[in-house]
Amino acid sequence: TQLLEQSPQFLSIQEGENLTVYCNSSSVFSSLQWYRQEPGEGPVLLVTVVTGGEVKKLKRLTFQFGDARKDSSLHITAAQPGDTGLYLCAGSSGGSYIPTFGRGTSLIVHP
Amino acid sequence: SAVISQKPSRDICQRGTSLTIQCQVDSQVTMMFWYRQQPGQSLTLIATANQGSEATYESGFVIDKFPISRPNLTFSTLTVSNMSPEDSSIYLCSVTVPPPGYTFGSGTRLTVV
Numbered sequence: 001t002q003l004l005e006q007s008p009q010f011l012s013i014q015e016g017e018n019l020t021v022y023c024n025s026s027s028v029f030s031s032l033q034w035y036r037q038e039p040g041e042g043p044v045l046l047v048t049v050v051t052g053g054e055v056k057k058l059k060r061l062t063f064q065f066g067d068a069r070k071d072s073s074l075h076i077t078a079a080q081p082g083d084t085g086l087y088l089c090a091g092s093s094g095g096s097y098i099p100t101f102g103r104g105t106s107l108i109v110h111p
Numbered sequence: 112s113a114v115i116s117q118k119p120s121r122d123i124c125q126r127g128t129s130l131t132i133q134c135q136v137d138s139q140v141t142m143m144f145w146y147r148q149q150p151g152q153s154l155t156l157i158a159t160a161n162q163g164s165e166a167t168y169e170s171g172f173v174i175d176k177f178p179i180s181r182p183n184l185t186f187s188t189l190t191v192s193n194m195s196p197e198d199s200s201i202y203l204c205s206v207t208v209p210p211p212g213y214t215f216g217s218g219t220r221l222t223v224v
Binding site: 044 | 120153211
């Protein structure tokens with residue numbers, strides 16, 4: 001069974017601070033996705049990374065896929081209260097269309 | 112990408128009863144997926160539902176407890192049967208979207224008392 005470990009599990013910061021969330025595994029993934037889930041809603045896909053070393057930016061969010069495609073990070077610059085939510089990473093490998101999900105990082109950004 | 116309408120959004124149920132959750136997709140999709148999300152846990156796949164065939168259940172989930180219907184390419188239901196407090200959770204349906212990823216319904220928050 002492939003496992004994805006996310007850290008930290010909880011993060012409480014002030015508006016304007018920077019933060020990084022990590023997603024690590026001992027398995028190699030062909031692609032890795034990041035989702036954000038707000039209370040009372042389902043997860044929303046933010047980005048998919050497929051190439052080792054790939055970096056993608058989405059406004060103040062920067063996503064990186066590790067060179068060996070075993071890990072990924074999400075960096076948020078100048079966090080805002082609207083960034084509050086549960087951030088989930090999910091990895092897919094081989095021909096499987098069913099990803100493995102991490103437990104998530106719960107982020108609270110205080111105004 | 113696909114839009115999924117899921118209902119009910121939440122319910123409080125008595126133990127021993129059953130609840131049916133519905134998901135309607137705005138486009139035709141081959142596969143629909145049902146997940147459970149427990150507090151502090153990752154999303155756990157319950158089953159994959161294909162139109163015209165029986166659902167495929169993951170280890171630890173059985174059809175008698177979680178019967179699934181998939182009558183057409185835009186609709187599916189998941190029933191949580193003979194509920195106990197341990198079934199309290201968020202239930203989510205989803206479909207695959209390109210690039211590799213999922214679109215999820217808004218979830219059903221179930222509390223069993």
